Amino acid sequence: MRGAPTKEKIEALPTHPLLEGIPDEVKSVEAYVVIERELFNIVKSHHKHKKIGVWMRCKHCQKRHSLQTERIVSLGFKDRSQYSLWRKVMNIIYKNQTNEEKGN
Numbered sequence: 001m002r003g004a005p006t007k008e009k010i011e012a013l014p015t016h017p018l019l020e021g022i023p024d025e026v027k028s029v030e031a032y033v034v035i036e037r038e039l040f041n042i043v044k045s046h047h048k049h050k051k052i053g054v055w056m057r058c059k060h061c062q063k064r065h066s067l068q069t070e071r072i073v074s075l076g077f078k079d080r081s082q083y084s085l086w087r088k089v090m091n092i093i094y095k096n097q098t099n100e101e102k103g104n
Contacts, residue, residue, distance in 0.1 A: 018085050023076035029097055032090040035075065042068045 025031060043064045049055040056062070069080060077083040 016085065018082050019089070021078065022082065022086055026075060026077075026086065029090070029094050032087075032094055036087070039068055039071060042071060 072083045
């Protein structure tokens, strides 16, 4: 077995190019929870669509999607792709931290 990675080994790894430039304010688990809740509330709606084509033609839903994108950029992300990758990484960290807390 190799053993658990140390902080020095992790810091020595190269950063994914898409993750470069993410503001420090969004790098904590606490910030992740707040940001995800806020972005969900922006697109939350009183109606649903069974097909993606109908959703794409819905002016109400597209306006909310546009507002969510604007908020993502205002948080310091370059675009949705950078936000999506950050979300995947933070979700792994969040789940690991939650599992550790339940185990103790």
